[in-house]
Amino acid sequence: MSAAPRFSLQNINKRFGEVNANSNVNLDIYPNEVIALLGENGAGKSTLMKLLYGFYTPDAGEIVVEGEPLVAHSPKQSLRLGIGMLFQQFNLVPALSVLENLLLAFPAAPWWQWRRRRLTTDVLACLQRIAPDIDPQRLVRDLSVGEQQVVELAKIMALNAQLVILDEPTAVLTPQEVERLYQFVAQCRADGKVVVFITHKLADVRACATRIVVMRQGRIVGDWRTETVTDNELIQAMVGKDTGLIVNRIAPPKHLLPKLMVKRLNVSSRVGTITAMDFEVSPGEVLGIAGVMGNGQRALAMVLAGILVPDSGEVILDGVSINALAHETIKVPDNVAYIPESPLTNAVVAQLDLATNLQLRALDALPFLQWGMPALHEAQHKLAAHDVRPSDPHLSAGALSGGNLQKLVIARELSRPVQLVIACYPTMGLDLIATRNVYERLFAQAEQGACIIWFSEELDDLLRYAHRIMVLHGGRVQSIGPVASFDRQRIGRLMTGHAQAC
Numbered sequence: 001m002s003a004a005p006r007f008s009l010q011n012i013n014k015r016f017g018e019v020n021a022n023s024n025v026n027l028d029i030y031p032n033e034v035i036a037l038l039g040e041n042g043a044g045k046s047t048l049m050k051l052l053y054g055f056y057t058p059d060a061g062e063i064v065v066e067g068e069p070l071v072a073h074s075p076k077q078s079l080r081l082g083i084g085m086l087f088q089q090f091n092l093v094p095a096l097s098v099l100e101n102l103l104l105a106f107p108a109a110p111w112w113q114w115r116r117r118r119l120t121t122d123v124l125a126c127l128q129r130i131a132p133d134i135d136p137q138r139l140v141r142d143l144s145v146g147e148q149q150v151v152e153l154a155k156i157m158a159l160n161a162q163l164v165i166l167d168e169p170t171a172v173l174t175p176q177e178v179e180r181l182y183q184f185v186a187q188c189r190a191d192g193k194v195v196v197f198i199t200h201k202l203a204d205v206r207a208c209a210t211r212i213v214v215m216r217q218g219r220i221v222g223d224w225r226t227e228t229v230t231d232n233e234l235i236q237a238m239v240g241k242d243t244g245l246i247v248n249r250i251a252p253p254k255h256l257l258p259k260l261m262v263k264r265l266n267v268s269s270r271v272g273t274i275t276a277m278d279f280e281v282s283p284g285e286v287l288g289i290a291g292v293m294g295n296g297q298r299a300l301a302m303v304l305a306g307i308l309v310p311d312s313g314e315v316i317l318d319g320v321s322i323n324a325l326a327h328e329t330i331k332v333p334d335n336v337a338y339i340p341e342s343p344l345t346n347a348v349v350a351q352l353d354l355a356t357n358l359q360l361r362a363l364d365a366l367p368f369l370q371w372g373m374p375a376l377h378e379a380q381h382k383l384a385a386h387d388v389r390p391s392d393p394h395l396s397a398g399a400l401s402g403g404n405l406q407k408l409v410i411a412r413e414l415s416r417p418v419q420l421v422i423a424c425y426p427t428m429g430l431d432l433i434a435t436r437n438v439y440e441r442l443f444a445q446a447e448q449g450a451c452i453i454w455f456s457e458e459l460d461d462l463l464r465y466a467h468r469i470m471v472l473h474g475g476r477v478q479s480i481g482p483v484a485s486f487d488r489q490r491i492g493r494l495m496t497g498h499a500q501a502c
């Protein structure tokens with residue numbers, strides 16, 4: 001690189017308690033770069049960029065902007081320096097309109113001057129440029145997650161950021177929205193801005209980046225021009241060794257007699273709506289379910305799990321009606337594994353310890369199971385086998401991070417053979433290695449003859465591993481068929497309600 005770096009992180013160290021989130025990190029960012037900052041969960045990516053943004057202060061090291069070392073760096077100073085950051089958690093006020101949220105970003109403009117014509121015209125022009133379809137008068141609380149992200153991006157543009165940091169921006173988007181984000185990044189580059197794009201998806205990297213920097217355990221472990229590195233090299237740098245991350249798709253089911261039958265299901269409930277739903281699943285079959293969240297997934301999962309009674313229709317597993325059981329006791333049947341979404345609220349008792357949470361499905365037998373060492377031993381074994389960190393069985397479940405909670409629930413649900421697995425976003429928040437472990441356990445159940453109902457937003461994984469795919473929209477089956485009849489674009493169109501997409 002011939003030009004001088006515009007932004008430079010020098011010997012950065014940052015600790016949180018025992019954790020070295022960043023150790024001796026050096027990173028120079030040059031004009032006109034789109035850097036993909038790649039790494040597994042906990043690698044230190046967000047911390048590094050929050051230091052550059054001034055959200056945290058480094059324990060040691062220096063941040064240099066256009067040759068000037070920064071003193072007392074802060075987000076306010078970032079505003080002046082032209083550093084903008086899209087956080088994983090958005091900073092929008094739900095009760096205000098899109099326009100009001102955009103104007104709020106200008107701390108120099110007191111509210112009584114909001115009507116200043118020029119500012120308003122400027123922010124509206126930014127919004128128009130990125131997303132002409134969003135009405136600036138709409139309330140933020142009525143926007144989808146993807147639309148909210150666009151408002152955040154418009155804010156960053158309105159503030160005229162020269163360095164745009166995006167923290168895992170594609171984690172929450174539909175395929176069409178992902179395309180729009182890629183265009184946004186290309187536009188930033190064309191406008192002479194620098195972009196740092198945090199992600200752990202290789203597709204993002206290939207679509208956008210001119211340079212790839214990989215972090216692992218708080219350090220930078222690789223730095224390449226995009227065209228000079230292979231996906232395998234990137235994966236190895238991310239995980240530290242060649243772990244053979246690819247799981248094979250298991251053979252399609254041999255017995256085509258249905259094991260699970262869902263007949264004329266109708267649900268209208270607080271958790272969602274299902275209209276006239278019919279489908280069947282064979283033993284050993286993996287049925288992947290795609291859809292924008294909130295299109296009936298939750299209601300379907302709960303009815304299948306026997307904890308929500310449908311208004312009409314039936315779910316039959318191995319000849320037994322699950323919802324007839326549900327009328328009597330609201331309890332997941334013993335031959336069903338249920339991995340619900342948001343494990344903290346739906347799958348564990350936060351105040352109870354890990355050992356007890358692992359036994360929740362055997363509640364009736366609990367007093368016996370709780371007796372002494374054997375149960376504790378078993379808990380320790382399961383925690384270690386599923387790499388739950390920390391693995392102390394006495395710790396309360398509420399103390400675990402999201403990814404580790406997910407592993408805890410999977411340890412409980414998939415450690416014994418079952419006939420039906422309902423897995424809702426089972427790899428959400430997990431990194432590559434943990435994701436592989438979950439898929440192996442999930443598909444091992446199918447190989448033993450269980451039906452797998454797998455809700456996911458990871459379309460590439462659905463296409464890679466499912467035998468059939470069902471797309472939900474508005475509580476109805478928009479399409480169901482063999483995986484070979486789908487691709488990302490088609491699923492994306494179906495998810496957004498285009499009925500006869502082909």
Ligand SMILES: Nc1ncnc2c1ncn2[C@@H]1O[C@H](COP(=O)(O)OP(=O)(O)O)[C@@H](O)[C@H]1O
Nearest residue numbers: 016019021039040041042043044045046047048
């Ligand atoms: N505010 C914080 N308090 C305590 N620990 C933190 C905090 N932020 C991050 N960490 C820890 O620092 C490490 C790096 O985290 P992070 O930068 O968020 O990683 P990434 O963005 O690559 O997933 C992790 O072990 C994380 O648990």
Ligand SMILES: [Mg+2]
Nearest residue numbers: 045046047167
């Ligand atoms: Mg992060």
